[in-house]
Amino acid sequence: AQSVTQLDSQVPVFEEAPVELRCNYSSSVSVYLFWYVQYPNQGLQLLLKYLSGSTLVKGINGFEAEFNKSQTSFHLRKPSVHISDTAEYFCAVSDLRTSYDKVIFGPGTSLSVIP
Amino acid sequence: EAQVTQNPRYLITVTGKKLTVTCSQNMNHEYMSWYRQDPGLGLRQIYYSMNVEVTDKGDVPEGYKVSRKEKRNFPLILESPSPNQTSLYFCASSPGTSGHSDTQYFGPGTRLTVL
Numbered sequence: 001a002q003s004v005t006q007l008d009s010q011v012p013v014f015e016e017a018p019v020e021l022r023c024n025y026s027s028s029v030s031v032y033l034f035w036y037v038q039y040p041n042q043g044l045q046l047l048l049k050y051l052s053g054s055t056l057v058k059g060i061n062g063f064e065a066e067f068n069k070s071q072t073s074f075h076l077r078k079p080s081v082h083i084s085d086t087a088e089y090f091c092a093v094s095d096l097r098t099s100y101d102k103v104i105f106g107p108g109t110s111l112s113v114i115p
Numbered sequence: 116e117a118q119v120t121q122n123p124r125y126l127i128t129v130t131g132k133k134l135t136v137t138c139s140q141n142m143n144h145e146y147m148s149w150y151r152q153d154p155g156l157g158l159r160q161i162y163y164s165m166n167v168e169v170t171d172k173g174d175v176p177e178g179y180k181v182s183r184k185e186k187r188n189f190p191l192i193l194e195s196p197s198p199n200q201t202s203l204y205f206c207a208s209s210p211g212t213s214g215h216s217d218t219q220y221f222g223p224g225t226r227l228t229v230l
Contacts, residue, residue: 004157036219041223042223043119043205043224044207044219044221046218046219049218092158102160102174105150105158107155107157
């Protein structure tokens with residue numbers, strides 16, 4: 001079954017520093033990949049998604065992610081973080097081969113931006 | 116305003132007392148889904164619905180029921196709640212008939228405590 005790993009449960013980073021949040025998924029021939037963000041006391045909202053095409057995907061709020069098929073990864077990056085980026089970040093995968101109607105979420109990474 | 120609403124937002128109840136958490140979306144979306152969020156586990160899908168009168172189990176359906184009698188509403192029913200159902204619940208919807216490639220729009224969440 002498809003699974004999603006987010007290696008870092010918590011990532012503290014200073015304001016204006018770059019950040020990378022890591023995401024790996026189980027090997028599969030064909031996947032769709034997502035990053036969602038959850039601000040405190042709110043529901044999730046989509047940051048970006050990869051369905052096909054260019055492996056570098058740009059999202060909202062200056063975030064981008066790169067799909068690496070050989071390493072089965074979809075790491076999220078931002079070159080300079082702001083205090084307002086403090087939130088929980090979830091990587092999610094849809095395995096077209098085994099779970100056409102479902103999206104599997106990772107356990108989440110809590111990003112804390114330090115002033 | 117396009118949105119997914121959930122009620123109630125907070126609920127404390129006792130073991131065995133039936134409850135319903137309502138979910139409504141005003142975007143005419145086909146696909147709706149319920150998730151529970153627990154620390155360290157991320158979001159796990161409980162049930163989903165691809166269209167009116169079409170529902171299917173997610174990864175953790177035990178102890179839950181759903182119905183989809185109209186497109187906009189997708190209530191989650193706990194017939195006999197137990198303490199292990201204490202969690203944060205999210206309803207989500209997306210435009211297509213499958214959840215695998217569309218952006219999902221999440222409600223604000225319902226925090227349920229079962230004593």
